[in-house]
Amino acid sequence: MIPLQTSDGLFLASFSERGLARLEFPTAGPAGADSAHVVPQTAAAVLRVPTAWIRAVRSAVACVLAGRDIEEMPPLDISAGTEFQQQVWEAMRTIPRGKTRSYGELASQVGRPRGAQAVGQACGANPIPLLIPCHRVLAAHGKLGGFSGGLDWKRRLLEREGTSFLF
DNA sequence: AAGTATCCATTTA
DNA sequence: TAAATGGATACTT
Numbered sequence: 001m002i003p004l005q006t007s008d009g010l011f012l013a014s015f016s017e018r019g020l021a022r023l024e025f026p027t028a029g030p031a032g033a034d035s036a037h038v039v040p041q042t043a044a045a046v047l048r049v050p051t052a053w054i055r056a057v058r059s060a061v062a063c064v065l066a067g068r069d070i071e072e073m074p075p076l077d078i079s080a081g082t083e084f085q086q087q088v089w090e091a092m093r094t095i096p097r098g099k100t101r102s103y104g105e106l107a108s109q110v111g112r113p114r115g116a117q118a119v120g121q122a123c124g125a126n127p128i129p130l131l132i133p134c135h136r137v138l139a140a141h142g143k144l145g146g147f148s149g150g151l152d153w154k155r156r157l158l159e160r161e162g163t164s165f166l167f
Numbered sequence: 168a169a170g171t172a173t174c175c176a177t178t179t180a
Numbered sequence: 181t182a183a184a185t186g187g188a189t190a191c192t193t
Contacts, residue, residue, distance in 0.1 A: 082191080084191065107173085107190085112190065116189075118190040119190085120171065139172085147172065
């Protein structure tokens with residue numbers, strides 16, 4: 001895993017041959033990032049991932065954290081997900097900054113009008129938060145719903161994008 | 168078979 | 181008006 005230092009702590013990025021495969025929130029919570037127990041990827045493995053990818057990921061993460069549009073999107077590898085999950089994740093990528101969609105709307109968008117709860121499950125399984133903007137998915141009437149990285153993260157990200165929500 | 172980051176209608180305070 | 185409840189729902193492990 002490759003550590004990414006940001007204004008909000010130390011994110012962890014994992015790459016496959018196809019692109020960014022996982023992005024993990026700072027383990028010590030939003031405020032502090034302790035790199036003490038982080039096991040860095042071996043130098044040889046790190047050398048295999050193109051520096052352009054790492055640069056793009058760093059930049060893209062910084063953009064989302066700042067509430068701005070992503071300028072350069074790195075290649076993403078979501079092939080680990082099931083067919084349904086990949087459809088949901090692709091659908092989430094079409095939600096523009098500052099806008100939101102409900103779990104039910106997302107379900108309809110992938111042709112499963114009553115699959116809202118399954119969509120919620122797929123959101124929780126999203127391997128690349130921030131770049132696949134699962135924080136822009138709210139419950140039916142503007143309420144927050146949940147978030148794998150903690151609801152405070154979701155609130156903060158939405159506030160920085162200028163989005164309004166309930167609670 | 169159980170567990171969800173849901174949704175809607177309905178009840179209750 | 182808000183919280184609680186129950187049933188229907190689709191997908192994953």
